[in-house]
Amino acid sequence: MAINFDLSGKVALVTGANTGIGQAIAVALAQAGADVALAGRSEPADTLAGIAAAGRRGLDIRADLSTIAPVAGIVDDTVAALGRIDILVNNAGIIRRADLPVFSEEDWDAVVDTNLKTLFFLSQAAARPMAAQGAGKIVNIASLLSFQGGIRVPSYAAAKSGVAGVTKAMANELAPQGVQVNAIAPGYIATNNTAALQADETRDRQIRERIPTGRWGRPEDIAGAAVFLASPASDYVTGQILVVDGGWLAR
Ligand code: NDP
Helix, strand or coil, rough: CCCCCCCHHHHHHHCCCHHHHHHHHHHHHHHHCCCCCCCCCECCHHHHHHHHHCCCCCCEEEEECCCCCCCCHHHHHHHHHHCCCCCCEEECCCCCCCCCCCHHHHHHHHHHHHHHHHHHHHHHHHHHHHHHHHHHEEEECHHHHHCCCCCCCCHHHHHHHHHHHHHHHHHHHHHHEEEEEEEEECCCCCCHHHHHHHHHHHHHHHHHHHHHCCCCCHHHHHHHHHHCEEEEEECCCCCCCCEECCCCCCC
């Protein structure tokens, strides 16, 4: 049997795809053959251009994912415009930094709601049509902070640990219905999210020296893993957290 990474005829939905990791994933899924819906707050012009350049259809769905209010509509809009939904990539995320003694309820709720609560309820909504068709792939974006505590980011560590947990919980329940649920834990990836770290000469050098591969990750490094987890090549993989970190955790 040939190993199959082909996504022709599939429809993907990617959250937070106007920039960074989500953008690279959306374009890579299109290059692998999928039509791609993008759900997020901002204009995803470059991402839509990348999808079109791959010869695939793109769909711009404007939604604020800090609450679960839009989740059912996002799935309905995707199916209405593109015909089906086969792949969901839960990528949208935020981080808030503050010292522990003054960490606010607002920063707790914003991060946990956006990174974890919406991820679950959007997955729940997408899993219905996936289960009905007997096949689907859900890929969640976790973090090294699914495994480590970090500094000054307690709500992010809690949310991303939760992403690892809920990935396994959903994988268990959806496996009999032909839906695989996995996560990717990126290491240090050069995006807007990490711009301040990259701009700080000392921190930038420390990070590169700490990574066995010796460089920051690129969004495309995560996109390769996402295409694998979205494709038939990973049909026997479920409930896993695939770490893509240049060797950071191995050290
Ligand atoms: P970016 O800041 O470039 O991308 C984050 C995306 O999430 C943006 O598209 C943003 O859209 C979207 N988003 C945030 N809040 C909302 C919201 N309320 N509603 C809709 N969309 C929203 O960062 P990255 O590409 O680095 O991050 C992507 C994912 O990867 C995140 O889950 C992050 O936690 C994770 N990650 C990143 C790492 C890194 O080193 N970069 C390491 C580990 C994990 P908008 O611009 O409209 O706000």
